[in-house]
Amino acid sequence: MKPYRHVHRKRENPWQEGITVCRGRLWLERDGATFLGTGRVVLLERIREHGSISRAARSMKMSYKHAWDLVDSMNRKSPDPLVITSKGGKGGGGARLTAAGEREVAAFWELQERFSAFLQAETK
Amino acid sequence: MKPYRHVHRKRENPWQEGITVCRGRLWLERDGATFLGTGRVVLLERIREHGSISRAARSMKMSYKHAWDLVDSMNRKSPDPLVITSKGGKGGGGARLTAAGEREVAAFWELQERFSAFLQAETK
Numbered sequence: 001m002k003p004y005r006h007v008h009r010k011r012e013n014p015w016q017e018g019i020t021v022c023r024g025r026l027w028l029e030r031d032g033a034t035f036l037g038t039g040r041v042v043l044l045e046r047i048r049e050h051g052s053i054s055r056a057a058r059s060m061k062m063s064y065k066h067a068w069d070l071v072d073s074m075n076r077k078s079p080d081p082l083v084i085t086s087k088g089g090k091g092g093g094g095a096r097l098t099a100a101g102e103r104e105v106a107a108f109w110e111l112q113e114r115f116s117a118f119l120q121a122e123t124k
Numbered sequence: 125m126k127p128y129r130h131v132h133r134k135r136e137n138p139w140q141e142g143i144t145v146c147r148g149r150l151w152l153e154r155d156g157a158t159f160l161g162t163g164r165v166v167l168l169e170r171i172r173e174h175g176s177i178s179r180a181a182r183s184m185k186m187s188y189k190h191a192w193d194l195v196d197s198m199n200r201k202s203p204d205p206l207v208i209t210s211k212g213g214k215g216g217g218g219a220r221l222t223a224a225g226e227r228e229v230a231a232f233w234e235l236q237e238r239f240s241a242f243l244q245a246e247t248k
Contacts, residue, residue, distance in 0.1 A: 020153070029147050031142055
């Protein structure tokens with residue numbers, strides 16, 4: 001077998017002896033579908049900050065429909081809703097995080113911290 | 125605030141009190157770009173099995189170009205190449221895993237096992 005052209009490339013890539021970083025993504029599923037992930041948790045935090053799904057969505061450059069679908073999905077998958085909304089009014093009504101929503105947000109970031117520690121330990 | 129329509133949906137979703145499964149994805153980066161992930165490691169194993177990049181790619185329904193680019197990327201990011209190829213011949217030459225390739229494949233699956241243990245521990 002002829003050797004691979006790798007030898008020549010080696011000189012062009014001084015960083016190849018650098019460290020190997022272990023990275024990852026984490027999410028929670030219920031009934032085989034996503035319940036919470038980073039994007040959803042950030043959306044919940046933006047709802048808390050902005051007091052409405054539409055303003056929260058806009059702050060993330062997310063469509064209102066997509067944000068609404070995500071909130072609906074999280075609420076359906078939770079024994080207690082994470083977000084409650086009020087209809088009508090200027091700007092399409094308000095929304096706020098429930099106590100259950102606050103708990104899920106806090107628990108998710110704690111999980112992420114444990115995951116970060118795992119990834120850091122695996123990074124040589 | 126008017127309550128969310130959640131209450132009505134609750135009855136339609138008996139599974140919502142089910143367990144929360146923690147899931148995730150893991151990969152290794154070098155110099156800010158992917159070095160190894162599950163797809164790449166499976167490709168390496170298929171190269172070992174089939175003895176050629178093109179046959180390995182076909183077995184994964186992957187284009188030859190994509191498989192070749194992945195192999196090239198892994199080889200460039202490694203001090204020793206993970207795959208060596210020989211040109212020409214029927215079917216476009218052969219390819220085989222090096223000892224370094226074997227080591228990376230084994231180490232990746234060991235890492236995945238530790239990750240699985242982490243995910244399982246986080247699944248309530």
